[in-house]
């Protein structure tokens with residue numbers, strides 16, 4: 001198993017908005033366009049409720 005790394009990911013909300021977030025976000029990240037919760041902190045790697053377009 002690889003050591004956890006901090007990465008940024010580009011994600012796309014179901015509304016079509018794209019934004020960049022931290023893959024280990026410690027706070028909830030919401031879509032800047034529609035307000036949907038896209039990333040939920042879990043204590044480790046965040047749960048991402050959006051399409052991951054690419055790792056930064």
Ligand SMILES: [Zn+2]
Pocket residue numbers: 013014015016017031032033034035036
């Ligand atoms: Zn959205």
